[in-house]
Amino acid sequence: MIVERKVKLVTAQHNIDKPSPMEGFPMKEWSIEIFVLDEEGNEHPAKCFTRVVYNLHPSFENPVQSEAFHEPPFRCQNEGWGEFALTVDCYTTEKGGKSTIEHDLNFGAPKYENIHTITFKNPSQALQQTLRETGPLPNDDNPKGKARKTHDGKRKKGVDVEKMAEALPRLSEDDLLQVIQMIHDNKTDDTYIKNDVDAGEFSVDLYTLPDNLAKSIWDFLVKNGVVS
Structure with a gap:
């Protein structure tokens, strides 16, 4: 069984009063949260994932961040001055159940959203019940x-x-x-x-x-x- 769901990443950022190591680039505080969309586009907690790992730019002191992201909305919050591309690994309890999302962190707007399609292959009965909260399954x-x-x-x-x-x-x-x-x-x-x-x-x-x-x-x- 193949099940697809739309996953929304919501990014928010604002300037903070801290010295920047790069002239002309103010320090920012930014955050990313993850939601699952239903058929009408409404946001739901991403309960289909059990944990999330954020792979940030290697210049970060802790570029692979995973310790605290075990509950929706898996909010990742950091500070920095630069924009960069990162990846987000979303895990389920299934064997091999990892989906990787590529995300562009930028400061063009105070808040922006990106929607990605995630595929779940042969989900377990427990995961199927969770996925039904955001739409029907093929065997429905x-x-x-x-x-x-x-x-x-x-x-x-x-x-x-x-x-x-x-x-x-x-x-x-x-x-x-x-x-x-x-x-x-x-x-x-x-x-x-x-x-x-x-x-x-x-x-x-x-x-x-x-x-x-x-x-x-x-x-x-x-x-x-x-x-x-």
Whole structure:
């Protein structure tokens, strides 16, 4: 599954009363914040990212800044006199889940915005739920025309769906194929799956599994030692 979201970087800057090492270039205090946009362009907290790393100009004493950026809006604030290009690494909990944004820090306006497109490849169930807060996912299509239910909880009658989503990728290939067969054999009309045979991809919304199937998969995961 491929999911795209628009990410907005908001940069603000102003002069500060400090001596500048470069004549004719006043010292500035500047900041960058990160938001995710929904389909209408409204800002939302970038909860799809777990941490952010700002890679500043090498002239900074601490050019790779990562220590404090674990909560939206991941505000990075610094002082300096010069404009420069930087990169922002945005991380998720997914394996290989890093997206890098190139950003031009400039002092042409007190505040300006840049919008970038971020791609999430095969997001976990937990990340899918977060991404749904800013728009539908590809597997949210409902060919039967039924209204799609939303799921705010993480449990289905004793089954922790988030733990299930985290555990499934830890199965061996043979065991994972067995789970997929279980889903095919026991799904209902309300079960949302997407099977792209050409791309070799299979995705399912675990929240739409019938309770008996969810429990069977959970017991299978317990038996294989990937959940407890």
